[in-house]
Amino acid sequence: MLILGIETSCDETGAAVIEATDRSQPVRILSNTVASSLKLHAETGGIIPEIAAREQIKYMLPVLTEALDTAGTTLDAIDCIGVTYGPGLIGSLLVGVETAKTLAYIYNKPIIPVNHMYGHIYANWIHRHIDDTSSTDAITFPALALVVSGGHTDLLLLKNHGDITILGGTRDDAAGEAFDKIGRLLGLSYPAGPVISQLAEKGNPSVFVLPRPMIGSGNYEFSFSGLKTAVLNLTKKYTLDFSEGQHSQTLYDLCAGVEEAIVDIIVRKTLKAAEEYSVKTILLGGGVAANTRLQEVLRERAEMQSVPAEIFIPQSSLCTDNAAMIASAAFYMGQKTPWRNVHVDPELYY
Ligand code: KG4
Ligand code: ZN
Numbered sequence: 001m002l003i004l005g006i007e008t009s010c011d012e013t014g015a016a017v018i019e020a021t022d023r024s025q026p027v028r029i030l031s032n033t034v035a036s037s038l039k040l041h042a043e044t045g046g047i048i049p050e051i052a053a054r055e056q057i058k059y060m061l062p063v064l065t066e067a068l069d070t071a072g073t074t075l076d077a078i079d080c081i082g083v084t085y086g087p088g089l090i091g092s093l094l095v096g097v098e099t100a101k102t103l104a105y106i107y108n109k110p111i112i113p114v115n116h117m118y119g120h121i122y123a124n125w126i127h128r129h130i131d132d133t134s135s136t137d138a139i140t141f142p143a144l145a146l147v148v149s150g151g152h153t154d155l156l157l158l159k160n161h162g163d164i165t166i167l168g169g170t171r172d173d174a175a176g177e178a179f180d181k182i183g184r185l186l187g188l189s190y191p192a193g194p195v196i197s198q199l200a201e202k203g204n205p206s207v208f209v210l211p212r213p214m215i216g217s218g219n220y221e222f223s224f225s226g227l228k229t230a231v232l233n234l235t236k237k238y239t240l241d242f243s244e245g246q247h248s249q250t251l252y253d254l255c256a257g258v259e260e261a262i263v264d265i266i267v268r269k270t271l272k273a274a275e276e277y278s279v280k281t282i283l284l285g286g287g288v289a290a291n292t293r294l295q296e297v298l299r300e301r302a303e304m305q306s307v308p309a310e311i312f313i314p315q316s317s318l319c320t321d322n323a324a325m326i327a328s329a330a331f332y333m334g335q336k337t338p339w340r341n342v343h344v345d346p347e348l349y350y
Pocket of ligand 2: 116120149150286287320321
């Protein structure tokens with residue numbers, strides 16, 4: 001079957017077509033188009049919801065057309081539409097949901113409303129390449145999912161498709177939010193996660209050993225706001241030259257220290273949960289899962305601690321917001337819903 005995915009929960013406008021056969025196999029991407037208004041938000045240092053939604057109204061139809069054209073298909077041939085209905089920015093979510101409802105009504109197609117967070121998890125059930133037909137990457141349950149994005153840092157236990165238990169989440173800032181807010185303190189552009197990661201490559205993580213809040217808390221809760229305060233105090237102590245091209249070694253070292261602290265907290269809790277619940281697989285998802293240091297440390301320590309779980313990490317473009325992951329979640333765990341009953345839910349959790 002062919003599923004059209006639509007994703008507009010934050011600043012991205014995404015449309016994708018995936019081909020899905022049976023739930024024991026990963027789905028295949030036929031197209032995955034994403035337009036972002038990130039450049040506009042980089043100028044303001046963060047997302048202004050009204051501006052994001054206005055841009056999405058402009059992008060939605062061209063993105064949809066491109067996704068269908070690239071997939072070599074038409075709306076008539078689509079079997080159902082998966083759309084993000086929450087959590088996210090209300091204006092942004094409305095653009096995607098109203099588009100999906102209009103298409104469902106005109107073309108008489110069923111809609112599957114998708115929780116954005118499940119989308120991040122189901123990015124793992126996508127074939128790595130368009131021509132990849134191997135089934136060796138089949139994911140086995142029980143699985144532990146780590147969703148690390150701009151809005152969430154969650155650990156979840158999946159016993160089966162749709163059978164999901166929350167083990168813990170963040171009490172304050174999410175991991176991506178911590179990267180972004182610390183980046184702002186350091187005068188770096190938004191979103192700061194990838195920028196900090198790049199600068200950290202030239203730094204020494206042992207120069208600034210930053211606090212790891214709640215690392216030994218014995219549960220799966222996270223907290224990152226103390227880390228932000230620690231960086232704020234350091235910026236008062238050191239003179240950092242933030243101007244473009246003038247980055248100092250101190251800034252590189254600080255970025256390395258920040259990345260190491262965030263990675264250390266996430267990896268420690270993830271492996272503890274993997275051991276406690278004897279999971280067969282660990283699934284990463286969300287923008288921060290694209291962080292190469294996180295990927296490296298998780299794999300290294302899992303091996304060191306002899307955690308037998310197989311680790312799955314979507315390719316970078318599937319870690320950050322996209323519509324293919326929404327279509328994938330729609331296939332594995334979604335429910336067809338009459339378009340009249342589909343509504344946005346900005347505060348949706350799990
Ligand atoms: O999943 P996502 O695209 O959007 C949300 O649903 O939030 O995640 C965006 C977040 C941002 O906070 C961004 O700074 C972070 O993911 N991010 C990264 C990296 N790439 C994106 N953080 C650290 N390292 C990266 N390579
Ligand atoms: Zn996301």
